[in-house]
Amino acid sequence: MISRRAKIRLTACLVLFLLAGAAWFILGKPQATISELPAFAPESGKPVAPAQLPNSPESVQTPTAEVLSDRVVEYHIDVKLADDNVLQGTQTLTWTHPGKKTVNELYFHLYPNAFSSQNTTFMQESGGKLRGDVMPANGYGSMTITEMKTEDGLSLMHRMQYVQPDDGNIKDRTLIKVRLPKPVKGGETITLHTRFEVKLPQIFARMGTAGNFVMAGQWFPKLSVYEPAGRRDRAVEGWNLHQYHGNSEFYSDFGIYSVRIRVPEKYKVAATGFPTRPSVVKNGEKIYQFYADDVHDFAWAASPDFVYAEEPFSAPNVPGVRIKLYLDPAHEDLKERYFYAAKAALTNYSKWFGRYPYSTLSIVVPPKAGNGAGGMEYPTLVTAFGADDTSPGYDLERTVVHEIGHQYFYGMVASNEFEEAWLDEGFTSYAEDKVMELEYGLIPNLPVQAGLITSPAPLTQESWKFDSQNDYASNVYTRGKLVLLGIEQQVGAKTMERILSTYVKKYRFKHPSSTDFQRVVEQVTRASWSEYFNQYVYGSGMADFAVEKISVKPVQKEGNTWYESSITVQKKGSDYKGVPVRIVFEDGHVVNKQWDGREERITYRLTYSSPVSWAMTDPLYSMVLENRHMNNFLKAGLDEPVQFRWSLGATKLIEAIFGGLTW
Structure with a gap:
């Protein structure tokens, strides 16, 4: 028996249905965007609401009314x-x-x-x-x-x-x-x-x-x-x-x-x-x-052969998303690693760059023979690298974290990858490193990565005009990331976070350019960045600061021998604010200088009781856009024709760059 309240509700529903039908007849049927047939429960065949559907790859959803693009x-x-x-x-x-x-x-x-x-x-x-x-x-x-x-x-x-x-x-x-x-x-x-x-x-x-x-x-x-x-x-x-x-x-x-x-x-x-x-x-x-x-x-x-797994996930800027894994059987036992990496990526990216607006995120793990399809991004779907029977290292997590980062810079910001690929790959690589350090303690070996950039080119160069795939990757991925880190070094981590947050939120679904990003940097910092962008983004600049020469002359002063040391540092590449210079004397005394790096060269003249032993620019390898480290160091007392650029000795150079760092 139907109650009176139920009859009233049924009548109201019928009235609304008739009104909707009249509007459809008068205004014309709107263009369909999805199939308009109802969803059916597999067992009963009866229409059900999306929330009642089973937790499976076939779980259905309905689009929201929100229009973002x-x-x-x-x-x-x-x-x-x-x-x-x-x-x-x-x-x-x-x-x-x-x-x-x-x-x-x-x-x-x-x-x-x-x-x-x-x-x-x-x-x-x-x-x-x-x-x-x-x-x-x-x-x-x-x-x-x-x-x-x-x-x-x-x-x-x-x-x-x-x-x-x-x-x-x-x-x-x-x-x-x-x-x-x-x-x-x-x-x-x-x-x-x-x-x-x-x-x-x-x-x-x-x-x-x-x-x-x-x-x-x-x-x-x-x-x-x-x-x-x-x-x-x-x-x-x-x-x-x-x-x-x-x-x-x-x-x-x-x-x-x-x-x-x-x-x-x-x-x-x-x-x-x-x-x-x-x-x-x-x-x-x-x-x-x-x-x-x-x-x-x-x-x-x-x-x-896909092994399917699904987990719901939410975070402050992830209202609710179904993370779906489509695993090659070789990686069936690694599903928790994939889930953790996906959740870590979504949590951090949404915190830094704004809300993840989609309700699903699918991760496809191809078979080993399908590795060519791996490591790729598509809207709401990414691929990991091909699975095999060996135990993978952190490349598994890094790939997932990187590809999910693309959901923002490729997916939502949607720059032109034909012409300005760094706006996707460089930004995603920058964000990937942040997540990998925060969640897994992996610190990128930036000096080595910078040193591998042997053919710097403008980041706004069309993708096919790079000399090779290696040159494309070293510029678009690595150099692009280092350009962002160079900005961060000058403004600080908090301001850089604000720059990127402002940029992504302003240009979500808008297809911005490099100059749009420059405007955001200038808006947030209230300063001109033309020189920096002209050299490192629109130009092929890299930093290169060398100790050009050291001369030492003994002098007598009040009956004692002192030494007048002259150290000349040369700029051989692009400008870089805040070039650290370390000068070390034979008795172990250390003098640290900071050079603005704008002039062609600078000479430091120091008088001290001990002669200078050696000098080095960027002794801690902190200048992320320096790619020629072998000329940073010079030992005093070598004849000019035979000066050998050994950085604290060959062993010490390797230790300085590689010690304690990982990719």
Whole structure:
């Protein structure tokens, strides 16, 4: 029997339902962003609320009403993992023109075509290698668009043209232009329907297959970024167009993704975002439905061998997140290490850089053969390095901590990795070191890392213009991190924390530039940083301060012998505030000086009862941007032609740099 109160509630619900229906009829149905069918409990088949769903990879959620980004794009994709590692997909893309000028064409990234032959730009620049992984023989893959049409059904297949704006390589097909039958004005939207196929390559660079493991990264036709005037200091609006290069990663607009993934029924799927309904098995395949908003990419991984584990987690700036592990069986016993690293990363990053806004974070551990897919970041999903049977060191934690750091600088701040990769990699490396020291007591060996920077280059240099992968990594990762540490040394840790917090919070979901970061530094410190940024960010500067010469002359003073010592220190690189200089006399007396490092050289003249024995700049290796330490030290009394730059002897140099430090 239904009570009177229940009848009133039922009547009210019916009235609200009718009103909602009337509004839908009058105003028109809003565009769907996720499947609108209710979730069903696996056993009963009855609709249930998300909180009642089982704690499993299929646990479903619903999107919140909060809008964090401009949501320029909306993707609805249906993809099937077919035989022979082929992805068969359909895609409906809706793009809202964010600028003011009328456009007559759209541009799409077809990233899988980077692996279609040895002649692509990616393969020529990388030599078929990435981070030590080599492309397997006959491991090629590619993408084919089989259909593209407008909402009116007009085919655009004959309006396509591959373009190569960076190098003119006509054999590179990673960027395509589509001429539109009708122009799109600023603020207008356009919807295109596409069919595509991807022959997945064998994994060596972020995407592909290894046995029955699949990593689908950069796997769908992705619209290029149209930048309005003012974004990243752009004077005139327009498309930001680049091919897929050996060094560069990616740059995309924020939007909404609703993706249905169909795989063989024994496969488990990890993906960006969260499931909106439990997976179902039908006709021998397993069907997943995922949704994500305020993200600029969508990736997924699949394997029948995944060992799944999940833990809920919350912290002051992490309202509630499901940490999901998709482990290769070789690392099944290490799940607690993965969970601890993920929680430590989320706790600290959210404290320093603001709230983690997503409800999930998935960590995929590939098999050893799939290591090429490891150590990579995607929105709400990261990959660890490939698992094997050996006991891993702290590289396990470091990789997880680093990739989760990307959720902020790559994911939310979303800088342009084609053109200013340091804004992601350098910032993430800086933050990674902080977490590893705080949580695991690991202190980075900064003098050695700086010494490995042999070809410094501007950090705003386009990624593919670095001389090699090593030069790209040493500049974008290491030198970028050291530039931030150089700022921290001048302003102090607390102010640096405020600088980075201000920067991330101001530019969340905004795609900032290096000059935007410089403005934040100047805003927080209330000082000009032009000279520093011109030398170390926009230029290729590194610090290099050497003891140029030492001369000692005995003098008689009141019947006693004294020594007039002259020590000249030279600036051979860029400016650096606060250069420490240590002068040591033969009787053990020590004089410490501090030089502002702005002039070309400075000479110290000291009169003392003992002659100078040696002098050294930066004796404690505290200058993080000094990369040529061998000329820091000079012993007095050596003839000029045979002066040998041994720093406290070869053994003492090694001890000074390596002693007590770790990577």
